[in-house]
Amino acid sequence: MNQTIDFQVVDNIIEELGCKPSAIIGILQGIQEHYRYLPKEVFPYLAKRLGISEARIYSVATFYENFSLEPKGKFVIKICDGTACHVRKSIPILEKLREELGLSENKKTTDDLGFTVETVSCLGACGLAPVLTVNDKVYPAMTVDKVSELLKNLREEM
Amino acid sequence: MGNKEYMIIDGIPVEINGEKNLLELIRKVGIKLPTFCYHSELSVYGACRMCMVETERGSLEAACSTPPRAGMEIKTNTERLRKYRKNILELLLANHCRDCTTCNNNGKCKLQDLAMRFNIQNVRFPNTAAEPKVDDSSPSITRDTNKCILCGDCVRMCNEIQNVGAIDFAHRGSKMTISTSFDAPIAQSPCVGCGQCAVVCPTGAIVVKDNTAEVWKALDDKNTKVTVQIAPAVRVGLGKELGLSDGENAMGKIVAALRRMGFDEIYDTSTGADLTVLEESNELLKRLEEGKQDMPLFTSCCPAWVRYCEKNYPELLPHVSTCRSPMQMFAAIIKEESKNSSRKAVHVAVMPCTAKKFEATRDEFKVNGIPNVDYVITTQELIQMIKESGIVFSELEPESIDMPFGTMTGAGVIFGVTGGVTEAVLRRIASDKSNTGLMSIAYKGVRGMEGVKETTIMYGDREVRIAIVSGLKNASDLIERIKEGEHYDFVEVMACPGGCINGGGQPFVPYEARVMRGKGLYSADKLCNIKRSEENPLMMSLYNGILKGRVHELLHVEYASKNQEG
Numbered sequence: 001m002n003q004t005i006d007f008q009v010v011d012n013i014i015e016e017l018g019c020k021p022s023a024i025i026g027i028l029q030g031i032q033e034h035y036r037y038l039p040k041e042v043f044p045y046l047a048k049r050l051g052i053s054e055a056r057i058y059s060v061a062t063f064y065e066n067f068s069l070e071p072k073g074k075f076v077i078k079i080c081d082g083t084a085c086h087v088r089k090s091i092p093i094l095e096k097l098r099e100e101l102g103l104s105e106n107k108k109t110t111d112d113l114g115f116t117v118e119t120v121s122c123l124g125a126c127g128l129a130p131v132l133t134v135n136d137k138v139y140p141a142m143t144v145d146k147v148s149e150l151l152k153n154l155r156e157e158m
Numbered sequence: 159m160g161n162k163e164y165m166i167i168d169g170i171p172v173e174i175n176g177e178k179n180l181l182e183l184i185r186k187v188g189i190k191l192p193t194f195c196y197h198s199e200l201s202v203y204g205a206c207r208m209c210m211v212e213t214e215r216g217s218l219e220a221a222c223s224t225p226p227r228a229g230m231e232i233k234t235n236t237e238r239l240r241k242y243r244k245n246i247l248e249l250l251l252a253n254h255c256r257d258c259t260t261c262n263n264n265g266k267c268k269l270q271d272l273a274m275r276f277n278i279q280n281v282r283f284p285n286t287a288a289e290p291k292v293d294d295s296s297p298s299i300t301r302d303t304n305k306c307i308l309c310g311d312c313v314r315m316c317n318e319i320q321n322v323g324a325i326d327f328a329h330r331g332s333k334m335t336i337s338t339s340f341d342a343p344i345a346q347s348p349c350v351g352c353g354q355c356a357v358v359c360p361t362g363a364i365v366v367k368d369n370t371a372e373v374w375k376a377l378d379d380k381n382t383k384v385t386v387q388i389a390p391a392v393r394v395g396l397g398k399e400l401g402l403s404d405g406e407n408a409m410g411k412i413v414a415a416l417r418r419m420g421f422d423e424i425y426d427t428s429t430g431a432d433l434t435v436l437e438e439s440n441e442l443l444k445r446l447e448e449g450k451q452d453m454p455l456f457t458s459c460c461p462a463w464v465r466y467c468e469k470n471y472p473e474l475l476p477h478v479s480t481c482r483s484p485m486q487m488f489a490a491i492i493k494e495e496s497k498n499s500s501r502k503a504v505h506v507a508v509m510p511c512t513a514k515k516f517e518a519t520r521d522e523f524k525v526n527g528i529p530n531v532d533y534v535i536t537t538q539e540l541i542q543m544i545k546e547s548g549i550v551f552s553e554l555e556p557e558s559i560d561m562p563f564g565t566m567t568g569a570g571v572i573f574g575v576t577g578g579v580t581e582a583v584l585r586r587i588a589s590d591k592s593n594t595g596l597m598s599i600a601y602k603g604v605r606g607m608e609g610v611k612e613t614t615i616m617y618g619d620r621e622v623r624i625a626i627v628s629g630l631k632n633a634s635d636l637i638e639r640i641k642e643g644e645h646y647d648f649v650e651v652m653a654c655p656g657g658c659i660n661g662g663g664q665p666f667v668p669y670e671a672r673v674m675r676g677k678g679l680y681s682a683d684k685l686c687n688i689k690r691s692e693e694n695p696l697m698m699s700l701y702n703g704i705l706k707g708r709v710h711e712l713l714h715v716e717y718a719s720k721n722q723e724g
Contacts (some may be wrong), residue, residue: 043339053323053348054339062328069340 005041009034014049021052024060028067036076037068073109073116075154079132082122090130094119096147114158115151163228168235174228180221181209189234192243192272194360195309196222198669199655200318203310207246208272212236244276250307252283254361255290262300263362266665269307295343297519298351298512298662299364303335306363312336312355319655321631322466324349336363348469352462352630352653353512353536353662366512366663370539370546376504376532377420383501385423385492386416387430387485390574391510391658394678395537399665400544401552405674407682410556412508415544423492423560427507428570430488431582433700434459435569435691437481437713438579439586442648446617453477454625454646457579458715459484461517462653466630468717471637480714484573485514486523489530490712492563494704504532508540510574510661513653522715536663565696568683575676576628576657577604577611580650584624585690587617596689605680607656607673610636628652 013030017023027046032038038061047054061067079085079094097103097117101110109116125131128140139150163174167187177183179202184191194206204223211221214231221234233239250269258264293301308327313336316322324347328337338347356364376384393409402408413424442455458464458479467474482490485507496503507514511534517523518531535543544551558564569585572578581604588595603613604626611626623646627633633651640646654660659675667675688694705712 040340053317053326055323055326055328055337055347056317058337058339059326059328063330 005039005045007045010042010045014046019049021050024050024052024057025064028057028061032067036072037070039071040069070109071113073114074158075114075134076116076118077132077134078118078120078123080121080123080125080130081119082126082129084126085122085130088129090132090142092144093130093132093142093147096144097151100147100151115154165226165228165230166232168233174226177226180211180219180224180226180232183226184211184221184232184234191221191234192275193222194268194272194307195311197311197314197358200311200314200358203314206307206309208243210239210242212239218242240276244278247273247276247278248281248283251278251281251285253286253288254307255287255305256285261305261362262365262368263305267362268360293344294367295345296349296351296367297345297515298349298367299344299353299356300367301344301364302362303337304363305361306336307361308334308336309360310336311358311360312364315354315358319629319631320350320352320354320653321634322348322350322352325355350462350465350469350630350653351513351516351662354654355662356512357660357662357664357666366536366538367515368539368542369515369533369535370543373506373533373535373543376506379502381501382504383422383496383499384420384504384506385425385496386421386506386508387425387427387488387492388412388416388508389427389485389510389658390431390571390578390679390682391661391664391675392508392537392540393682394574394659394675395510395661395664396541398667398671399541403674404667404671405676405678407678408551409682410558411551411554412540413559414554414557415547415549415551416508417557418549419543419547421506425488425492425563426559426566426570427484427488427509428566428573429563429694429696430484430486430491431459431570431573431579432567432691432694432697433487433491433713434481434484434573434579435582435586436697437487437709438479439583441479441481442583443587443617446620446622446647454623454640454649455479457648457650458482459573459579460513460652460658461511462513463630463633463651464717465513465516466633466653470634474637475717478717480716482523482713482715483514483517484570485509485531485534486517486715487713488563489523491700491704493525493530494712495562505530507531507534508537509534510537510658510664511654512536512662514663522717536661538663538665541665563696565688565694566686567688567691567694568686569689569691570694571682571686572679574658575605575679576607576652577626577650578657578679580604580613580624580626580648582691583648584615586692588615589618591690605676607676609655622647624648624650626650628657629655 013027017026031042043054043057046057079090081090101115103117108118123131130142132139132142164171167184172187192208194208195203202223204220209221210218211232211234258270288304290302291304313326316325325336325338328335356366376382393407394405397406397408398404416424445455456478458481489505492505515534518529518534523530569582581599584599603611609629609632613624615622625636625646627636630653656672660672
C-alpha cells in the first residue's frame with residue numbers, strides 16, 4: 001500500500017479549510033475524496049502540519065464509519081439496507097454481489113481494486129427500493145438477476 | 159456563618175472551599191469515593207460512573223464533573239448507588255480477564271481492589287474476555303489492550319501532561335481500544351518510555367516491563383559478580399509498600415536487603431550524580447565564559463527527555479549536555495573496575511524510571527556489544543524481589559554501601575527531585591561557599607513541586623537565567639517560548655511531574671505522598687556531611703585514576719543512532 005502522495009493536494013486542502021486542529025474532519029474528508037480512502041502516508045504529514053498526534057488523527061479516522069483506511073475499488077457499490085430496501089429483499093442482492101466478487105463482510109474490496117461492496121443504512125430513496133448506488137449513480141428496483149448484468153457492464157467499463 | 163458556603167454530605171455539613179468538584183470535597187471529608195477515570199492533575203472525563211452520588215431530589219450526578227453548590231445535599235452511599243456500582247463492576251468484569259493470580263498487576267489493580275471492596279462474589283454475565291493481546295515491543299512498558307477498561311487515564315496522561323501523544327482512543331462502541339496510530343507496536347510510536355501511563359493505569363493493561371527473572375538468575379550464578387547501583391528517588395519511594403511511611407528514607411534497609419539477596423557490591427547512584435554535577439557545571443561554565451547567548455544548555459540526566467528531544471526537537475540536540483546520565487557515568491566506571499575481577503561482571507541499576515530500561519539498551523552505552531548496565535529494575539520490581547525473597551523489610555537493620563565507590567554527597571541525592579540537578583550545579587558554581595550561601599540557593603526558587611520554576615543567579619557580573627521544568631508538556635511549552643526568543647542559560651528537564659520521585663517505575667501514590675518523597679530527599683541531603691559534589695573525596699581519586707585521560711570516553715556521549723526503536 002505504498003502510494004505516492006501528492007502533498008500539494010493535501011496542502012491545498014489544508015489551506016482551504018485552515019491549518020488548525022479543529023479542521024481535521026474536513027481535511028480528512030477532502031483527502032478521502034481525492035484518494036477514495038485515507039492513505040497511511042498522510043498521517044505523519046498531517047500530524048506535523050496541524051500540531052496534533054498521529055494517534056489522535058487515527059482516532060478520528062477510525063471513529064467515523066465514513067472514513068476508510070483501506071483503498072477502495074474503482075467502483076464503490078453501496079447497497080441500501082434501510083427498512084424499505086431490507087423488506088424488499090436487499091440482502092440476497094448483497095449476497096449475490098459478494099458471491100460474484102469473492103467478497104465478505106470483512107473483505108470489502110476486490111484484490112484488483114476493481115470493486116468495493118458496502119452497505120448503507122438508508123439512501124433516502126425508499127420509493128425505488130431495493131436500491132443501490134455505484135459511485136453515486138443510482139440503480140433502482142434491483143433484483144438478484146440484475147446483479148450479474150450490472151457487474152458485466154461495469155467490468156466492460158474498467 | 160459569614161460568607162462561608164456549606165453543603166451537606168451524608169448528613170454532615172461541609173464547608174465549600176473552592177473545590178473544583180464534588181469528588182474533591184467528598185474525599186476531603188474522609189470518604190473514599192471510588193473512581194477509575196479521575197486523576198486530579200488530568201482533565202475530567204466522567205466515564206467510569208463509579209463516583210455517582212444521589213442528590214436530595216433523588217437524581218444521580220457524577221461527583222467528578224459536578225461543582226459543589228451551596229445548600230446542596232448529597233448522599234454517597236445508598237442502596238441505589240451500591241447497586242449501580244456493583245453493576246458497573248460486574249459489567250467491567252464480564253469482558254475482563256479474571257486470571258488475577260497470574261497478572262503482572264496482581265495486588266496493585268484498582269479493578270481487583272474495587273471488586274473486593276464492593277464484595278463482588280458473582281458476575282451474572284458470561285465472561286467474554288478476549289485472549290491477551292500483548293505488545294512487549296518496548297523495553298519500558300508492556301501493554302495488553304484486552305485488560306483495558308477504557309478509562310482513558312493513559313491517553314490523557316500521554317497527551318495532556320507529557321505531550322507525547324503516542325496513544326489515543328481508536329474505533330468506536332464495542333470495538334473501541336486504546337491504540338497507537340495504525341495499531342503499530344508501541345516501540346514504533348512517539349512513546350518515550352516515561353511510564354506515566356503505567357502509573358495511572360488502574361488495571362494490568364499497561365505495566366512496567368518485568369526484568370526481575372534475569373536479575374535473579376545472575377544473582378544465583380556463582381561465576382558472576384553482580385554489582386548494583388540505587389538511584390536517589392528509590393529510597394523514598396518504596397517505604398509505603400513495605401511497611402514504612404511515605405517518603406521515609408529507606409536507603410540503609412535497601413542496602414541490607416540487596417546484600418541478603420546476594421548482590422556483591424552495592425553503590426549509590428548519587429555518586430554518579432556527583433560526577434554529572436562536575437561535568438555538567440564545567441560545560442555550563444565553558445558556555446558562560448564563551449559568551450554563547452543563543453540557546454540554553456539543557457540537562458541530559460533524564461532518558462525520557464532525551465528521547466523526547468530526539469523524536470520531536472532533533473535540532474535542539476546540540477544544546478543538550480553531552481554528559482551521560484548519572485546511571486550511565488557510574489555504570490561505565492563500575493564496569494571498568496569490574497574488569498579486574500576474574501568473574502563475569504553483571505551490573506544492575508535500581509531506578510524509579512522505566513525509560514532507564516530503554517537507555518540501558520542504547521548502542522551508545524555498550525562496550526563491545528555488552529551494555530554497561532545489564533539490567534534496570536524499577537522500584538516496583540525491587541519491592542517485588544524483596545517480597546519474593548521473604549525479607550521482612552521493616553525489621554532490617556540499616557547497612558551502608560560498599561567501597562571503593564561508596565562516598566556520595568547531598569548534591570547527588572537531591573537529583574531525584576525536580577530542581578535537584580540545578581541546585582547541585584549551583585552549589586558547584588556559586589562563589590559563596592559558606593553555609594549561608596548554601597542555604598540561600600535552596601530559597602532561590604529551585605525547590606518545590608511546581609512544573610515550571612525560574613530563577614536568576616549572578617555568576618561574576620553575569621546574570622544567569624535558569625528554568626526548571628518537569629512534565630514534558632511543560633518542557634515543550636518552554637521550548638516554544640525559547641524559540642520565540644526568550645533567553646535562558648540553563649534548563650533542567652525531568653520528564654515525570656515532580657522529577658524522578660514520581661517516575662514511571664515508582665509505586666503510585668496520591669499527591670500528598672509525592673510531596674513527602676521530595677521532603678525525604680531534602681532531609682537525606684541534610685544528613686550528608688558533604689553537600690557539594692566537588693568536595694567528594696572519591697572524585698579526586700577517580701579523576702586521577704580510572705578517568706585519567708578518559709573523561710570524554712567514559713562520561714560523555716553523543717546521541718547518534720536516533721532511529722533506534724524504543
